[in-house]
Amino acid sequence: MTIETLEPIIQATPFFQGLEERYIQLITGCAKNVRFAEGQVVFREGDAADQFYLIRSGLVSVQFMIPHRGLTTILTASEGEILGWSWLFPPYRWHFDARAPQPTHALAFDGKCLRGKCEEDHDLGYEIFKRFMQVVTERLESTRLQLLDLYGNNK
């Protein structure tokens, strides 16, 4: 698939809504299609985090290996969701594992490249950070609800 055909997809994605045409093109330039087979590792804790993903179909599980408990999934990202913000801040390394429990199709964005462009053009930087802040706050809120263990026994 050529880069040209990715642009309308990126344009139509709610996450990128409202971005100027030139930024859409720029971002499209940093994007490529990726596929993960069932069970495939997407990234591992400690790996260099130079990418973020927009899930197009399927599911990606965010996991921790906990001694005595095993591999535990704490979050999944599904169609339309963004995965990965470790590329935004040093040390630019993933803080957890990710695997695809189902065959998954995603767009992978070159975070390293986009980082550079944000440094050059602060307006672009603002737009990108604004959107990622939204994702982070939503995840934080969800995590808080998970932490409350609402379905537990209130002991």
Next chain:
Amino acid sequence: MATTSDQFAAAPVNREPMLPTPYRIQRVKQETDDTFTLELVPADSAEGSSFAPGQFNMLYVYGVGEVPISISSDPSDAPLIQHTTRVVGTVTKAMRLVKRGDMLGIRGPFGTHWPVEGVVGHDVVIVAGGIGLAPLRPALYRLMAQREKYRKIVLLYGTRTPEDILYRHELEHWRGKFDLEIQVTVDRAACTWRGNVGVVTTMIPRAPFDPSNTAAFICGPEVMMRFTAMELQKRGVATERTYLSMERNMKCGVGLCGHCQYGPVFTCKDGPVFSYDQIVALLGRAEV
């Protein structure tokens, strides 16, 4: 706006509401680690009654006490009823020990119900958290019994772990047989779980329903219901078509003992099913 008491014509109100009717346990089923379902039928020559989805009974265990529990079975099976509950106190602890053939006292059905008739023609989104799926199950049965009267029906169900998923077989059956979109998520899971992990509210933004023509039924822990209602509102679902089931301490079940008051409303007779608008001013308040 559908009222929560419209077209309800179930139990006769003139039967003395403080006297339990004897019912017999027909079946006890362990659903998950800490949740079980009792199936009951009127004992001997006792008269049972019909009920509307969302209503509850007061269940009496001889010599121990009484607790309010939502009815979780198909209304068309009445007078047979099911109650799904966890062990949370003395009475439910005693309830866990009953066997087939034992007798329980039932008072009810009490309370308002999910306005299944009132939302005909709409998309219906059902959001259940944990054991909150139990009071919603009768509504699901009613919706599927008249499937053609509704547009899209979506069930979003969140629970603690995959082992805590209630009515698993039924969910699979419904998914296959009816035009019903079911999405399940858990708060955390072992890697063997191939499904969603995350709070149930995260499934709302992308669930397949048309907010401009949707009614929502929400049941679960209060915090979960508040955030769910908020997410639905963000997506444009009308607050007057959003319904929640509240829970408070109950002693009489008929609005005379004062315990279940929630602001000015009595949870047992003005609820437990409320429209969001009715209680929005109370929802965020502490200690009300």
Next chain:
Amino acid sequence: MSAEPMSVGQYFIIESQHLEQLLAALRHRGYEVIGPTVCEGAIVYQPLTSIRDLPEGWADQQQAGRYRLRRRSDGALFGYVVGPHSWKKVLYRPLRRLWRAERNTKGFRIVPEDIGGTRYALLGVRACELHAIAIQDQVFLHGKYVDQDYKVQREGLFLVAINCTEPGGNCFCASMNTGPKATTGFDLALTELLREGRHCFLVEVGTERGAEILALVPHGDASDADKEAAAQAVADAAVHMGRSLDTQGIKDLLYRNYESPQWDTVAARCLSCANCTMVCPTCFCAKVEDTTDLAGGNAERWRRWDSCFTEDFSYIHGGSVRATTKSRYRQWLTHKLASWIDQFGRSGCVGCGRCITWCPVGIDITAEVRALRENDASSPASDSSRSPHDNRNA
């Protein structure tokens, strides 16, 4: 004695020495008479065998957290206001068995308790108390579910009201439009007249039933002077109330002041002792207790008065919704003066002042309302109109 048939709304005079005949007539008709008596330093409602049981020559002095009896200089039979008892102890009994369950081979059998029984005549019901009874009628008779025992007791009840001529130190019935004049809900209403050596009672006939009883008691015509004297005394009482409560917009006032700092102030004093709810004539919260004998052959369910001030009143899922005294005091006051209006169409308070008298620390609800008004978050864009989710980005 008047020979013409009596009708509702007519006035007559009973001389004080003939009041005993009123009791006799009531007993003759099968009523057990309950009325005020002096007992352990307070005036409480107990069965009466004779007029001599009444607190003749006694008055009460009531202030916030204080109640004392004192001797009067005259022999008035009703020269006081209300004590710690209210008539709800007759109609809505503090402790009542609802049913018994007998275990048998098939399980158990429920045996309901009989309802009703004794017919009561209440002697000396103040105007505020007539309203309190009407308020409880609304709770127990006019809702979706009717309390059958209350219904039967209520239907058989004979009410002899007494118009107050000397308001108490904590009274504010005038503010609540519940007195001091008894206007409705009685079979007979008395006003005690003590002047110029004469001791008699102006009697107003309230119902046919009242007329029938009065016919058995020696009575005379009431002169215009008598009627005027009585009216004047009651009107005087209305302007000498011990306290007052401004009910203007009170429902909205309380609904928009859930977060008022005043609640913390009163909570610092409140002991959560539940006295106020016990003495309040309209409070109706109850709990249900299931008991069993040691062998397990018999189980019983009892209904007992409860109070929203108890710590586990709102217990659910491992904790109480209202865990702090502050939240419980707020619940009680808001319910009594505001939510009650939404629930039952009128205020739950009749201005009898009992809660002020019997509060061990002297909390005065009229002062509390005043304080809430002073601290009112009264702009239209205040707490109640804001979404509870506005500040969620914490």
